Amino acid sequence: MAKCSECLYQDSSGANCTEPALSSGLCFWHDPDEDKNGDEIKEKLESYAKRGGMLRGISLKKANLAGIDLVNYNNKQGYDMTGVDLYRSNLRGAHLFNINLQHGSLMKADLRDANLNHANLTKTNLLGAKMDLCKCDSLCVGEKVLQEQLGSAAEKQQDKDAMADYYQQAEEVYRCLRKTAESEGLFTTAGIFLKKELTMRRYQMPKYSYKRAISKLVDLVCGYGEQPMRVVLTSLLIILSCAVVYFFTGIHFNGNVVSLDLSQSLGRNIVAFFECLYYSVVTFTTLGYGDFTPVGFSRIFAAIEAFSGSFIIALFVVVFVKKMTR
Template sequence: MKKLIQRCQYRDPLGYICQENANKTGLCYWHDHSLDKSGDEVKQALVDYARSGGLTRGISLKNADLSDIDLVNHHHKVGFDFSYADFYHANLLGAHLFNINFNKASLMKADVKNANLNCANLKQSNLLGVKWQDAKIENIQIGKKLSQEVHAQKALKEKNIKQAIDYFEQAEEVYRDLRKHSEQEGIFTLSGNLIQKELTMRRMQMPQYSIKRITSKVVDLFCGYGEDPLRIVGISMLLILFCAILYTFTGLNYQGTFLAYNPGHPLSENINFFLSCLYYSVVTFTTLGYGDFTPIGISRAIAAIEAFTGSFTIALFVVVFVKKMTR
């Protein structure tokens, strides 16, 4: 009677099933987290397994010595898929990992010094404690959120504030380490995005209604922590428009005549006056002050606030723009 061969029972969250033979635990060698894979033979065995079409999703390679391993899927547009895989404390020193898929994998405390991670997919990967020194990370994809951010938001929904803060702290550390490395590599576009995320994670650790958190949020909205000059332009345009609407109702003085919105006047006349207010708002915001229109009454306070805000905003835009362009 033939002995029944048991297949690996691993099934990942997307339904991928391993077809390898199982051991006593019901899992194959690669998906069994209880097996030690720190031996020298693992490196070549992994290469052979990946190139033979084995399911690399969700495999466990804790503490594995994979230094200088070549996991590039040569002559294929799509790299090897190591989604959900566990590379905790793995040695990936000098590894060739171009275009590899580490989606939702764990690279916690992995050593990727001198590794080639160009074009790698690191979306929602656990990158806490990764050693990045001299790693190539051009065109990597880290997605909108780290795995720690996802866990933190889940903890917030469950009202577990302490755990959420811990996850936000971890996310800040990941962004900071990756940002420092991207700056060393001269990838300033990436580092600019990362510093925004880093400071956002720091803000999320502050008490919800504290002055520091509110101030941090305002700075983020206003200029993206100094990394987004277009936000300043957008805020400026909104402020100019808002002040123009206020001037329309509070009125302006034009050559000794008080002008203001009047529902009894023809629509075209009110529209023309609004356009004049828009013009006045622009010259006030930019502190040009031609003098043809002058504020009167409440409009004086509005004009003073707009002029002060405008001079500050223009200076801020110049600083942020030059910072971005000179990188």
């Protein structure tokens, strides 16, 4: 009797599938044309995984896998399903703890109530995935989701239409991830996804537009409300910069001008700089003690600093309260 040929599937690492091949040359699991919509597919896949079958690159489009248990018990490493195609599959309530789904597709998959704790979704297509009440503690999606990487590549190739489309998709993916993290009480993680979501929105704006410039400024100053320390650093930068300006343009104190004077000693100039720094702090915080007053061009910078200070202090309060109330 002739020996049944093996599946022709070979992954990027060179590993081969040893399952019996069908007429297509691929096994049942790797053949994308095989129907996997049956109710028995869940039990078959669980059995296949437990006996050590090759899960990398298998095709499970539209498969009904609701409640499936794919946790690799008594093993530190979860099942390796790199490159798996789960397009429109039903994974509602699935147990996928510590699973590796890198380079795969969960496009429009139903992951509601699923357990994805510690799962690896790096470079996985998550567009349109339903993730309501999905457990996502320590979920790894990499520094950039797939659509953001594709958008960056399209931008380098100066394909503006593709770039805008991919960035819009990336925004949608990050929004989904943010809402999922918020529903699980993972507000720090949700904050990271919010920042990425708004960054993707900025990338869709015309490069030299007013709106994009404002969005970038908000990102730099407070990280879209998620990084209070940026507000503090911005405040320090403004105070120090204005102090340098006052040091060169001069301020009044008791009828004398305090500024850089090369005819004075180094020590006297250092004292003058710290007096300018003091005045900058007082102006930024709008305390206005009145002991120092601006002169000449210093008045313009003092007015700008006072306005910036009142705005940034209010911004810090808002951002800080937002973080603390979480």
